[in-house]
Amino acid sequence: MSETLVSPPARETAPARFPNLSQFKVLVSEPLSDTGIEVLAKAGLPADVKTDLSREALLAEIGNYDALIVRSATKVDRELLTAGRKLRVVGRAGVGLDNVDLKAATERGVLVVNAPSGNVVSAAEHSVALLLAMLRKIGEAQVSLKAGEWKRTKFVGIELMGKTVGLVGLGQVGARVAARLKPWQVTLLAYDPYASAAKAAEVGAELVSLDDVLTRSDIVSLHTPSTPETAGLINAERIAKMKDGAFLVNCARGTLIDDAALVAALDSGKLGGAALDVFTVEPPKDFTLMKHPRITCTPHLGASTVEAQDRVAVETVEMLVEALSGSPFVPAVNLPFPPGGDAHSALPWMRLAERVGEFAGQVAQGAPSQVAVSLTGVPEGAQKACFVSALKGLLSSSLGAESVNLVNAATLAKQQGFSVIETIVAREGGFANTIEVSVTTATGVRSAAGTLFGDRVGRMVAVDGLPLEFNPEGTCLVITNQDVPGVVGRIGTLLGTRGVNISDFALARSGQRKAAAVIRIDTPSGAARDLVDAVSKLEGIESVSLVVL
Numbered sequence: 182m183s184e185t186l187v188s189p190p191a192r193e194t195a196p197a198r199f200p201n202l203s204q205f206k207v208l209v210s211e212p213l214s215d216t217g218i219e220v221l222a223k224a225g226l227p228a229d230v231k232t233d234l235s236r237e238a239l240l241a242e243i244g245n246y247d248a249l250i251v252r253s254a255t256k257v258d259r260e261l262l263t264a265g266r267k268l269r270v271v272g273r274a275g276v277g278l279d280n281v282d283l284k285a286a287t288e289r290g291v292l293v294v295n296a297p298s299g300n301v302v303s304a305a306e307h308s309v310a311l312l313l314a315m316l317r318k319i320g321e322a323q324v325s326l327k328a329g330e331w332k333r334t335k336f337v338g339i340e341l342m343g344k345t346v347g348l349v350g351l352g353q354v355g356a357r358v359a360a361r362l363k364p365w366q367v368t369l370l371a372y373d374p375y376a377s378a379a380k381a382a383e384v385g386a387e388l389v390s391l392d393d394v395l396t397r398s399d400i401v402s403l404h405t406p407s408t409p410e411t412a413g414l415i416n417a418e419r420i421a422k423m424k425d426g427a428f429l430v431n432c433a434r435g436t437l438i439d440d441a442a443l444v445a446a447l448d449s450g451k452l453g454g455a456a457l458d459v460f461t462v463e464p465p466k467d468f469t470l471m472k473h474p475r476i477t478c479t480p481h482l483g484a485s486t487v488e489a490q491d492r493v494a495v496e497t498v499e500m501l502v503e504a505l506s507g508s509p510f511v512p513a514v515n516l517p518f519p520p521g522g523d524a525h526s527a528l529p530w531m532r533l534a535e536r537v538g539e540f541a542g543q544v545a546q547g548a549p550s551q552v553a554v555s556l557t558g559v560p561e562g563a564q565k566a567c568f569v570s571a572l573k574g575l576l577s578s579s580l581g582a583e584s585v586n587l588v589n590a591a592t593l594a595k596q597q598g599f600s601v602i603e604t605i606v607a608r609e610g611g612f613a614n615t616i617e618v619s620v621t622t623a624t625g626v627r628s629a630a631g632t633l634f635g636d637r638v639g640r641m642v643a644v645d646g647l648p649l650e651f652n653p654e655g656t657c658l659v660i661t662n663q664d665v666p667g668v669v670g671r672i673g674t675l676l677g678t679r680g681v682n683i684s685d686f687a688l689a690r691s692g693q694r695k696a697a698a699v700i701r702i703d704t705p706s707g708a709a710r711d712l713v714d715a716v717s718k719l720e721g722i723e724s725v726s727l728v729v730l
Contacts, residue, residue, distance in 0.1 A: 202224055202225045202502070202506065203226075205247040205248060205505050206228075206245060206247055206248075207226050207228040207229070207247070207248040207249070207250065208228075208229050208231060208246040208250070209229065209230040210231060210232060210234060210249060210250070210251050210255045211250075211251050211252040211253075211274070212232055212252070213252075213498075214490045214491045214495075216491045216494055216495055217491070217494025218230070218494075220495055220499060220502070221498055228250075236256075239255070240261060243261060243264050243265040243268070244264055244266050246265065246268065247267050247268065247270070247505065248269060248270040248272065248505060249272070250271075250497065250498070251273055251281075252273070252274050253275060253279070254280070255280060257271055257273075257280060257281040257282060257286070258282045262282065263285075263289070268291050269292065269505060270292045270293075270504045270505060271292070271293050272295070272498065272500065273293065273294070273295040273296070273497065274295075274299075274494055274497040275295060275296060275299075275484060275493055276295060276296065276297055276484075277295075277406070277407065277434065278293070278295060279407055281293055283514065286515055286588075287515045287589055287592055288589060289589065290585070290588050290589035292588050293515045294500040294501055294504060294511060295497065296492065296493035296497045299484075299489060299493030299494075299496045300484035300486075300489035300492065301353040301357060302488070303485070303486040303488065304483040304489075305354050305357035305358045307432055307482060308358050308402060308432040308458075309361050311430060311432060311456040311457075311479065312341070312430050312456055314456065315456040315477040316338050316339045316340070316341060318337075319477075320477050322336040339453075341365050341367060342366045343366065344367050344368070344399040344400055345367065345368040345370060345398050346362055346369055346398060346400045347370040347371070347372070347394035347395065347401045347402070348369065348370070348372070348402050348404060349373075349394060349402070349403045349404060349405055350372075350404035350405035350406075351371045351372075351373035351380065351384070352376075352406075354404045354432075355373070355402075355404030355405075356380070356384050358402060358404060359381075363385040369384070370394050370397060370398055371386040371387065371388055371389070371394070372394045373405075376388060392422060395422040395423050396423070396424070397424075399428065400427065400428045400429075400430065401415075401423065401428070402430040402431075402432075403415070403430065403437050403438075404433050405433055406434065407433075407437065411436070411437055412437070413437075413438075414437045414438070415431075416439040416442050417445065420443070420451060420452065423451070423452065426450070426453040427452055428452065428453050428454050428455065428456070429443070430455070430457075431457050432457075432458040433459060435459040435461040435462070435463065436461055438457075440470055443470075444473060447473055447476065452475070453475070454475045455475065455477070456477040456478070457470075457479075458478070458479045458480075458481055458482060458483050460481075464480075500512065516587060516588060517565065517569050517588075517591050526560070526562075526563070527560075527563040527566055529637050529639065530566070530570075530633060531563065531566050531570040532570075533616055533632075533633050533653075534554075534567040534570040534616045534631075535570040535571065535573055536574060536639060536641075536653040536654075537616050537629050537630065537631040537641070538554070538571035538574030538575035538576075539577060539578055539730055540641065540644075541619070541627060541628060541629040542575035542576070542577075542578035542618075542620060543726065543728040543729070544620075544627050544629065544644070544659050545622050545627040546622055546624045546625075546726075548597070548598075548599070548623075549575075549599040549621060549622055550598075550599050550621050550622060550623070551600045551601075551620075551621040552575060552594070552599055552600070552601050552602070552618065552620055553602040553604065553617075553618070553619040553621075554567075554568050554571045554572070554602070554604070554617070555603075555605070555615075556568070556604070556605050556606065556614075556615075556617075557605075557608050557614055557615045557616075557617075558608050558612070558613050558615065559605075559616065566587075567616060568603045569591060572590040572594050572601065573585050573587055575620065576597070580593065612632040613632070614633055615630050615632050615642065615643075617631075617643070627645060628643070628644070628645055629641060629644050629645075630643040630644075641653045644689075645661075645697065647689035647697045649687040649689045649698075649699050651685045651687040652701065654701075654730050655684065655701050655702075655703075656705070656727070657699050657702070657728040657729075658702065658712065658716060658725060659697075659698075659725070659726040660672070660697065660698045660699075660700065660722060660724070660726075661695065661696070661697050661722075662696050663694060663695065663696070663721040664693075664694045664696040665694070667720070667721070668696070668721040668722070671719045671720065671721070672700070672722075675716060675719065676700075676702070676712070679712070679715075681702050681703070681704050681712065682702065682704075683701070683703075684702065684703055685700070685701035686700050686701075687700075695723075709727055709729075710727060712727075713725045713726070713727050
C-alpha cells in the first residue's frame with residue numbers, strides 16, 4: 182500500500198491566497214507545533230497561545246475569539262460553545278473528537294475541523310512497536326537491566342513470525358498496521374463492517390467476522406473509533422471467545438475495552454498480555470491497570486512524534502484558515518455533505534441553490550410548514566451541497582444571514598418545525614438543469630426555479646411555475662396580476678413618476694387570465710418597501726412581494 186504523506190515544512194500557506202483575516206482572533210488553548218503557528222502567521226491570523234488557562238479562565242475568555250484550536254485535553258462542550266458567542270470554527274489538532282460536542286457545535290453553526298490523516302503513520306508504527314515490546318518483554322527487561330540486574334532467562338519472549346494477527350478496524354491506521362505486519366510472515370485477519378474484501382486483500386488481510394477475528398487470532402489489535410456502538414467492544418463475553426494465551430493491543434481508544442474484564446482475563450491467564458496506549462480515563466486517576474505485570478503500556482503516545490505533531494498542526498490550521506476565509510468546501514466533520522468535493526465546479530451550483538432558496542423564502546407569505554427542493558441535471562457531487570445551500574438561502578431571509586450557514590441549516594430547519602423534502606428529478610425536456618424550491622405556508626404554495634448556463638451563469642427561470650427569466654440579484658418586485666390591458670402600463674407609470682429605474686422586467690402569462698412579473702429596480706431596499714403598498718393599490722394587481730437578493 183502506497184503512502185503519500187509529506188513533510189509539513191514543504192507545505193506553505195501563501196498570505197496572498199486568503200482575504201484579510203486580521204479581523205479574526207484565534208485562541209490556541211493547548212500546545213501546537215511551531216509549524217502550525219507559522220501557518221497562522223503567514224495567513225495573517227492573530228493567534229493567542231494560552232496553554233495554561235483554567236476551565237474558568239477559558240470560559241471567561243472564549244467569548245473574544247472567532248476560532249479555537251485544541252488537542253485532546255480541552256473539553257469543547259455545550260457550555261464552552263455557548264460562552265464562545267463569536268466562535269465560527271473549532272480546530273481539533275488530532276484525529277479523535279471525543280472532547281468536542283459535535284451536536285452542540287452544529288446547532289450553533291460552529292464548523293469543526295480536525296486532522297484525520299496527520300498522525301496515522303505514527304499511530305500505526307506505535308501499534309507495531311507496542312506489539313513487539315509486549316511479545317519480547319522489552320519494557321520489563323529494560324527496567325531490570327537499569328536496576329543493575331542481568332536476568333536473561335526471565336525475559337524469554339515470543340516470535341511474531343507465523344502468528345495470526347486479527348485487526349478490528351481497517352481504516353487509515355488499521356490498514357497501515359496490516360501493511361507493516363505483512364513482511365513479518367503473519368496471517369492477517371480483519372473485521373470492519375465498512376471495508377470491502379478488495380480493500381482487505383490490498384493489504385494482505387482476509388476480511389472476516391468479528392467472531393472469526395477473536396477465535397482465530399493469536400494477537401488482536403484494535404483500530405476502531407470510539408462510538409456508542411463500540412463502547413466496551415472487548416468485554417468478558419468476547420474475551421472468552423479468544424484463544425487461551427492470546428494477546429490484545431489497543432492504540433485506538435480506551436473505551437473499547439471493559440477494564441474489569443481485561444484484568445480478570447490477565448489474572449486468570451486467559452490472555453497472555455495486553456499492550457495499551459489509551460485508557461478509559463485520561464489522565465488516569467487509578468493506575469492499578471497500568472501496574473499489572475502482564476500489561477505493556479505507554480501514556481497515549483500514538484501521535485507523539487515530531488512529524489505527526491507538525492502534520493496535525495498544519496492540517497488543522499490550514500482548514501481553519503480556509504473556513505475563516507469563507508471556503509464552502511472545508512472538509513469539516515459536521516458539514517452535512519461529504520468533504521473533498523471540487524469547489525471550483527460545485528460552487529456555482531451552491532450559489533444558485535442559495536439564491537433560489539432565498540428568493541422562494543422571501544416571496545412566500547408566513548412561516549413554512551413544508552419546503553421541497555428538487556434538482557434536475559445537477560452533478561452528483563454537488564447535489565447534497567445544493568440541498569443544504571437552498572435551505573441556507575431560505576432560512577437566511579427570516580433568521581438573518583449571520584445566523585445561518587451550511588453547518589446549521591438542516592438543524593435550524595428542524596427547529597423551525599417544517600418538513601424538508603429532497604428530490605432528484607429526471608429531465609423531461611426544458612432546461613438541461615434546474616434547481617427548484619417550493620415553500621408551503623398557511624397562505625398557499627410559492628415556488629422559484631433557477632438554472633445554470635455554461636456551468637457558471639445562474640439565472641432564475643420560473644416563479645410559481647410561470648416562465649420568468651431574470652438575473653437573481655438586487656431588489657425585485659414580484660407581482661401577480663390580472664391578465665388585462667393596462668396593468669403593465671400603470672406599473673411603469675407609477676415607477677416612473679417616483680423616479681424608480683427598472684433594470685430588468687420579466688413577464689409571464691398563465692393562460693387563465695392571470696399574469697406575473699418580476700421587476701428588478703435600482704432603488705435601495707429600504708425605499709422600495711414603500712413601493713409595495715403603492716403598487717398593490719393599482720387596478721388589476723393581486724399581490725406584490727419585495728425580494729432583496
